[in-house]
Amino acid sequence: MGLRELLIDAWSWLNYKETLAPESARRIFPELAGQWVPDEDLRRLATYKTLVAYDQNQAGQLAAAGGDEDGTDRRELGDPARIIDAAVGYLLGAEQHIVVSGAEHAEDEEPSPDAAAAAAMQERLRKWAKREQFPLRMQQAERCAVRSGDAVYVLSWAPDKGRVLLRTYDPGWYFPEWEEGEQDIAEYPTRVHFAWGLPADPEKGLKERVRRITYELGWIGPASRSGYDAEDRPVRELVVGDDGAPLLTAGDTLTENGRITRVYPWAPSRPSSNTCYLTDAEWILDDLRGGYDVYTLPASKARYRTRADGEVLDRLDLQVDFQPVVHIPNSIPDVGEHWGTSILARVMQGLDELAATDTDSASASATTGSPVIALAGARLPVDRATGQPLPVKVKAGSVWELNESGRMDTLDTSPQLAELRSRIDHLQNRIAATSRLTAAGLGLLDPTEVPSGYALALALSPLDSLVGAMRLARADKYALLLRMVQRLHQAGQAWPAGETLPAELVWGPHTPTDRAAVLADVVSGVSSGVLSLETGVRMLQDAGYPIQSAAEEVVRIQRRAFEAAARLADATGDNAAVREYLGLPKADPGVPPVPLLPKPADQ
Structure with missing residues (x-):
């Protein structure tokens, strides 16, 4: 080059x-x-x-x-797939949870309305994630992101199911379109295309085609409905009144400056003039003459598809002011870039070297197991029909008669094979270090060779930084996805209207946790008073102990903490406070009230 x-x-x-x-x-x-x-x-x-x-x-x-x-x-022995699977496993961790900020306070004695609303939204999101198989979809998308550098989620409202559908798309189908100079991870594209080729089907009379799905933000327009053009093709047409003027969609308002505004359920006090349009069409490749590409496919040649409910997908108004598309980069992109980087990017040439060494090792092992033998002075069998010597085959039990000066020499390739195996170990360690997955993370390190847990933690420190960077690149993306899920449910009138609550995806620990050490730290810290009981329970929860609710676990512990209750009684002398600490009802004083006689009239 x-x-x-x-x-x-x-x-x-x-x-x-x-x-x-x-x-x-x-x-x-x-x-x-x-x-x-x-x-x-x-x-x-x-x-x-x-x-x-x-x-x-x-x-x-x-x-x-x-x-x-x-x-x-x-020879290829699955090393790239092993690196990808290991990276995905460390990225996702042991488990993932959807958390809405403020929901943890809903278990207080007197929760605020905001805390109750946050807890209700958190429960809705978790139920949606379970019904939509969100962990499975996330595995699909994240493996694609780790391997290819990019992954794409697409959300859509399903009226028949009454919930948002989540789908993952091949990043090779993803064609975002920006205004000039705005291609950056922080900028959202103004138009997003998903396009792929469809093969010809002679039995059905279908030619080779290309399908394109487009999400585009634009100004809110008049109401439209499904119809047909002069060639009997499905299109959308404007809805007009008796006077021939276009009508507005129910709830829209025409302002003085001529724009149409709409009040969305997540922003009741802020009318918006933007909406998202969906187009889904096909083009026959034979009709595309003149240098058209996915960004410039002619509308005159399009054949628009029809949704299950009969709506023609020709700039269909989705009634939302955002594009329900979330791009997931595997890494933090460089300045001015939008695309992520594969986990294999830095080690691609190392994988080529490893495959070449595996190939050489296989060849060397073949000559080591079945060595090349040179015979001198041997009496070889002869074909009686032709009189020519027969080929010599080496097998167990073979016997050759040699003359007095005859000999047999064997080519020994075992030293070369040992050197190749040593080189394989070297390349694997080099790949592990360069990818930051580390030899310990890829299972190349013998646990018995680690002198201490601290040494293992130091060996895994590059993996910690790698996982931290990968999760940082995804943090805002998953928060955006959960925000879209809320708003699409609100647009479908399945969830109550109101401001969108901040939700995030919390990842589990990516490396094994020494639960015994964490338990010892919690017991020591809580007993000595340097850690609160609430903090200790959260530490145990993060370490993987089966604690569903930290607040409920604290209440259970306090109900059995009789020694702590005794110390509370000695310190305060307040039996009511002790009973409240133990979760017991208020005590009956046991003294009946004294009836008061009414005073005489003259007093």
């Missing part, structure tokens, strides 16, 4: 591969050969395909398709 061809971008770590060249990418990956695939997205899509090939142990086939004659002989 010449200096004038040096290209540095989010995928330049793969420049050494032939697959990133535009001509090679379209030749090696037929699905990228369509003219609707933009040239500016070709490097990103080819990178995704390459990473999937490594994940599926198809890197050798990829190399063969690029012109490497020995590519099909490449």
Whole structure:
């Protein structure tokens, strides 16, 4: 690659591969050969395909398709998949919880209305997550994000189910569109496309097509309804009144400046003039002549799809002022970038070296197990029909007669095999260190060789920083997703209207916790008075003890803490406070009230 061809971008770590060249990418990956695939997205899509090939142990086939004659002989033993699975496991941790800020105070004796509302919303979100299989969807998306560098969630309201549906999309189908100079992780694209090719089906009379789903923010327009154009194709048409003027959607208001505003249930005091439009259409590839790509597909050639409820998806007003699409980057993007980086990015060449060494090791082990033998002065069997010597085969129990000067020499390749195995261990440790998953994190470290828990913690410190950065890149994304879930339920009138409550996804510990040590610290800290009982219970909860509610656990402990109650009685002399501490009802004084006689009239 010449200096004038040096290209540095989010995928330049793969420049050494032939697959990133535009001509090679379209030749090696037929699905990228369509003219609707933009040239500016070709490097990103080819990178995704390459990473999937490594994940599926198809890197050798990829190399063969690029012109490497020995590519099909490449040995691949699943090292990329192991790195990906390990990173996903550490990222997700033991468990994940949806937490709404302020919900923990709902278990107080006199919770505030805000705390009760937060607890109710937290319960709704957790029930939705269970019904929508959110942990499963998250596993799908996060494995894709760790492998490819990016993942995409799409939310939609399902009227028949009465809840929000969550779907994950292949990042190779994701084509965001920004205004010029606004491509950044902090900026939301003004338009988002999902596009993929559909194969021809001669039996059904279908030609090769491309399907595109578009979410676009725009000004609120007049009301529309499903209809048909002059060619009997489904489209949306304006709803007009008797005077021929367009009508507004119920609840919309026409302002003095000519804009249409709408009051959304999550912002009752702030009318908005924006809404999100959904378009879902197909184009026949034979009709796309003239250099069209996914961003410029002509509306005149579109065939709009119809939703299950009969609505034509031609700029359908979704009645929300946001795009229900959340992009998940695997890493914190560079300044001005939008895309994440794969966990394999920094170790891709190391994986190639490891596969090459595995291939050489397999060849060496073959000659070690079945060595090459040279015979001199041996009487070889002869084919009686031709008189030619028969091929010599080495097998157990073979006996050869040698002359007095005959000998047998064996080629010993065991030293080379030992060296190759040593190199494999070196490469694995190098990959573990470069990826920051560490040898301990990938299971390459013998636990018996660790002198202490502190030494193990130091060995895992790069993994801690890696997981922290990956979770930081996702924190705002999952908070945004949970905010969209609330608002879509409000738009569907399934949840009560009101301001959106802040919710977040809390990850579990990513490394094993020494529960015995945590328990000892809690007992010592609470007994000595340097830790409150509430803090101690939360520490046990974070360590993995089966404590559902910290507040309820504190109440259970206090009801059995008779020694602490005795000390409280000695300190205060207030039996009512002691009974309240133990959770007992107020005591009956046992002295009947004295009846008071009415005073005489003259007194």
